[in-house]
Amino acid sequence: MQTPRDLVYKAYTSSLRRQLPAQRLPRHIGVMLDGNRRWARERGAGSAEGHRAGAENIAPFLGWCEEAGVEVVTLWLLSTDNLNRPEEELAPLLEIIEGVVDELAAAGRWRIHLVGALDLLPDRTVRALTEAAGRTSAVEGLLVNVAIGYGGRREIADAVRSLLRSAADRGMTLAELADRVTVEDIAEHLYTKGQPDPDLVIRTSGEQRLGGFLLWQSAHSEFYFCEAYWPDFRKVDFLRALRVYAERERRFGT
DSSP states (O other): OHHHHHHHHHHHHHHHHHOGGGGGGGSSSEEEOOOHHHHHHTOOOOOHHHHHHHTTTHHHHHHHHHHOOOOOEEEEEEEGGGGGOOOOHOOOOHHHHHHHHHHHHHHHHHEEEEEEGGGGSOHHHHHHHHHHHHTTTTTEEEEEEEEEEOOOOHHHHHHHHHHHHHHHHTOOHHHHHHHHHOOHHHHHTTTTTTTTOOEEEEOOOTTTOOOOTTTTGGGEEEEEEOSSSSGGOOHHHHHHHHHHHHHHOOOOTT
């Protein structure tokens, strides 16, 4: 049975949704799922419990994005810096990520694309993630970039390396490449090549910094910083982010 509070929340959520102009909503949303450990610490729990609670909020979030007509979502689940955490913390986190990606794939609703330096991850994790993503290759739904072992500087360095190798394969000299290389050339070698850049980047937990997330792609993005820890991020928080985005005048660097 719904409580009066539930009814008020439902009514407010519906009101927010009606306020959103369909023509001013983002195509691509990047999300920094921050605050899992602090959420757990404030409850006297271990970090793994926080990461599990955060993982449980991912599928509902993707459902909200579908309802809003979003086409691409990038979820930052693990940074390259996170790989330096103690093994007793990193191993359970990787297991949780493997599990949630498998669950997302099993849902059959979303097409999963892995982004990041997979060569930095344990072989078992790479196998689990690539197998799960492969099962969604034919899914015609929301494209979900799972950023794991991801760092913006590493991505740009990988893109430049890939560009250099491609040029060398075509017999081009470094001098020739230097004379001809364009922004578009580098973009074609990013992890997200062929995708629209994020229109909106959301970071939870109250932190107001990028931390290396989509450094190249977010040059013209709008940013929304939410105080809620990721496990507590609700649909109403998401709709507020969309409302703020719709109210802004995007200038694209001008």
